[in-house]
Amino acid sequence: MKVASVLGVRPQFVKASVVSRELRKKHEEVLIHTGQHYDYQMNRVFFEQLNIPEPNYHLDIGSGSHGYQTGEMLKKIEEVLVKEKPDIVLTYGDTNSTLAGALAASKLHIKTAHVESGLRSFDRSMPEEINRVLTDHCSNILFCPTANAIENLKTEGIVENVYLTGDVMVDSLLYNRKIAENKSTILNDLGLKSKEYLVATIHRASNTDDEGNLKNIVDAFSELNETIIFPLHPRTEKFLKKYGLYDRLKSSVILTQPLGFLEFIKLMNHARMILTDSGGVQKEAYVLKVPCITLRENTEWVETVYDGWNVLVGTDKEKIVRMVKEFQPLLENHRDRYGNGDASKSIISIIDGLKKHEVNL
Numbered sequence: 001m002k003v004a005s006v007l008g009v010r011p012q013f014v015k016a017s018v019v020s021r022e023l024r025k026k027h028e029e030v031l032i033h034t035g036q037h038y039d040y041q042m043n044r045v046f047f048e049q050l051n052i053p054e055p056n057y058h059l060d061i062g063s064g065s066h067g068y069q070t071g072e073m074l075k076k077i078e079e080v081l082v083k084e085k086p087d088i089v090l091t092y093g094d095t096n097s098t099l100a101g102a103l104a105a106s107k108l109h110i111k112t113a114h115v116e117s118g119l120r121s122f123d124r125s126m127p128e129e130i131n132r133v134l135t136d137h138c139s140n141i142l143f144c145p146t147a148n149a150i151e152n153l154k155t156e157g158i159v160e161n162v163y164l165t166g167d168v169m170v171d172s173l174l175y176n177r178k179i180a181e182n183k184s185t186i187l188n189d190l191g192l193k194s195k196e197y198l199v200a201t202i203h204r205a206s207n208t209d210d211e212g213n214l215k216n217i218v219d220a221f222s223e224l225n226e227t228i229i230f231p232l233h234p235r236t237e238k239f240l241k242k243y244g245l246y247d248r249l250k251s252s253v254i255l256t257q258p259l260g261f262l263e264f265i266k267l268m269n270h271a272r273m274i275l276t277d278s279g280g281v282q283k284e285a286y287v288l289k290v291p292c293i294t295l296r297e298n299t300e301w302v303e304t305v306y307d308g309w310n311v312l313v314g315t316d317k318e319k320i321v322r323m324v325k326e327f328q329p330l331l332e333n334h335r336d337r338y339g340n341g342d343a344s345k346s347i348i349s350i351i352d353g354l355k356k357h358e359v360n361l
């Protein structure tokens with residue numbers, strides 16, 4: 001079976017690293033990199049650390065408005081698919097690269113499989129939510145990380161070729177955690193002691209592009225008397241500088257460039273607490289049993305909140321400060337909600353089955 005995988009951003013590299021390894025044992029993979037993330041620390045470092053094969057196609061789309069990015073990707077992915085004629089197109093997550101890949105494939109009547117299907121924040125103002133919903137509705141095979149994701153699809157009338165596989169990001173985290181412990185020197189490099197610091201990541205448009213929200217976050221971080229390590233996403237750096245907030249943030253936290261995966265998961269593993277608006281980081285915090293404070297009003301990873309290991313605080317300064325002081329999840333409420341590290345194996349065994357029976361989807 002020939003499978004074309006569409007990737008473009010950091011979390012997709014993390015997810016694809018494990019799926020690709022499993023896929024290539026039996027199938028041919030054509031890797032299409034849209035170029036949505038292109039800086040070394042957001043892109044190449046993941047290929048190097050996670051041994052992701054070199055992409056067969058670099059589309060070099062780069063930054064731009066959502067319409068520009070998605071449109072350019074659609075055109076260029078279509079050209080590759082026409083040439084390569086894959087049996088299946090594999091997409092991941094909720095970005096413009098995901099939607100463009102799924103759309104290009106479905107318009108060419110090529111079977112499309114979506115990894116991380118069925119997640120919903122129920123917030124249509126998030127570009128990611130639009131991408132998720134549309135991708136699910138034009139995909140033929142839906143790989144869901146949780147039972148809740150399957151329920152979400154059912155509510156929208158999607159019930160065929162829906163599979164519960166567990167979460168591939170957890171595969172990647174579990175596979176790389178020990179490697180990170182042995183290889184990464186990040187704690188020494190930054191002079192940190194285990195459980196004596198917090199980690200923060202921010203990059204959602206609703207937090208970075210909105211001056212008021214970004215200011216509240218900077219104010220909260222400045223007020224906290226804590227060691228906070230803050231690897232800065234390029235988008236966040238751009239808006240902090242635009243709104244004149246960069247210097248104030250820099251004086252109250254330890255800013256770093258975006259970190260490689262091994263450095264970042266070691267940093268998370270030893271953190272006392274994580275503050276984030278990232279989907280993937282909320283889930284990884286949960287798996288690592290590190291309390292998480294989410295600077296959003298909603299989450300698609302609802303299980304983390306049900307179990308009391310994640311709390312949604314939005315961008316309310318007082319709430320952020322209070323929760324950093326008070327939030328204490330209970331170990332007895334923690335469940336293994338996202339699988340045990342074999343989601344990629346499940347996905348590939350389903351793809352194997354498709355080949356054998358030539359399922360007419």
Ligand code: UDP
Pocket residue numbers: 010011014169201203231257258259260261262264265277278279280281284
């Ligand atoms: N990550 C990383 N370095 C960083 C910040 C995050 O390797 O400096 C990893 C993180 O462990 C997770 C993924 O990037 O696997 C999450 O990506 P991001 O927050 O950009 O996207 P989201 O999950 O919100 O879509």
